[in-house]
Amino acid sequence: MPLVTFGELTVDLQRKKIKNLHISVLPPDGRVRVSAPISLSDTAIRMAVVRRLVWIRQQQAQFQAQPRQSEREMCSGExxxxxxxxxxxxxxxxxxxxxxxxxxxxxxxxxxxxxxxxxxxxxxxxxxxxxxxxxxxxxxxxxxxxxxxxxxxxxxxxxxxxxxxxxxxxxxxxxxxxxxxxxxxxxxxxxxxxxxxxxxxxxxxxxxxxxxxxxxxxxxxxxxxxxxxxxxxxxxx
Incomplete structure (x- = not known):
């Protein structure tokens, strides 16, 4: 999956046979995935991401604020x-x-x-x-x-x-x-x-x-x- 940089934001860009562009912020570290129609231009994708930048940053902040469990060793006391x-x-x-x-x-x-x-x-x-x-x-x-x-x-x-x-x-x-x-x-x-x-x-x-x-x-x-x-x-x- 290609990584594309929009300003300071790096996203995983997928081009698919779909009608609409979808932006997802994924756990646990807030990585951004963009699924875009094959025919959509790079400029249009960039503009869509920029328009959702505030929302993306909010989602990433929520993931960063969530507590995380320590790595499981499957031993007594965990x-x-x-x-x-x-x-x-x-x-x-x-x-x-x-x-x-x-x-x-x-x-x-x-x-x-x-x-x-x-x-x-x-x-x-x-x-x-x-x-x-x-x-x-x-x-x-x-x-x-x-x-x-x-x-x-x-x-x-x-x-x-x-x-x-x-x-x-x-x-x-x-x-x-x-x-x-x-x-x-x-x-x-x-x-x-x-x-x-x-x-x-x-x-x-x-x-x-x-x-x-x-x-x-x-x-x-x-x-x-x-x-x-x-x-x-x-x-x-």
Whole structure:
């Protein structure tokens, strides 16, 4: 992806077969991505970026202000999150199949002695996935009924730049696994957000109107999500 400099701002420029130009400021460090129609001139792209420069700087400042977790070593004493609450990790070495359980204020992870950091993280993420898979279907059923829409597919995966995604044409929705670490209302906000895209593809006035109708306090949930600690890993795209 080519890097283009506009004054003091460097952006990743993508030219695609699309009708409109899109500017995104991405976590965790506020990198700027510009997706532009193939036919759009460099001058027009530059002017569009300059017009949004104040907004871009505001978004970058928000990312810089967000707390960040330290790099995870998957050892006892670390703090890991579930539904917005921090729990201490307790790693127990056992000669049997790995498992994770919530016990009071602790996340107790039993793993074989030979498991390294990556394997321990995989075990923990599988546990997180199981918890999210239990809660997500109920939320989807509730809001699909309320909004009179139906997703053809709902999946969970770790995404590096989005909390959720929706393809309105195929009605396929993905939810970021990291949401299991955030307060429950943040997950609900993302579910509603993605389902609204089945009514309205763009983030326009109609989209905002639908969000206001279905989830009047969605801005509070979005603000809470934006203030939560970012994952330690270096997000890319």
């Amino acid at each position: 703090t890991h999150y579930l539904w917005g609450r921090g729990y201490r990790l307790d790693v127990v070495l056992v000669d049997r199949t790995a498992e994770v359980k919530l016990n009071g204020g602790w996340i107790r992870m039993k793993v074989p002695p030979h498991y390294d950091t990556v394997q321990r993280e995989t075990v923990l993420n599988q546990w997180y996935r199981g918890i999210l898979k239990q809660r997500l279907p109920k939320l989807m059923a509730k809001w699909q009924t309320e909004m009179k829409v139906e997703a053809s597919f709902v999946g969970i995966k770790r995404m590096k730049t989005k909390w959720g995604s929706c393809n309105p044409q195929s009605s396929r929705i993905w939810i970021n696994l990291e949401l299991v670490k955030k307060p429950p209302e943040c997950l609900e906000f993302i579910v509603v957000h993605e389902l609204v895209h089945l009514h309205e593809r763009k983030h326009n006035e109609r989209f905002i109107g639908l969000m206001n109708m279905y989830l009047p306090n969605w801005r509070e949930h979005r603000a809470k999500l934006n203030k939560m600690p970012l994952a330690y890993n270096h997000w890319g795209y």
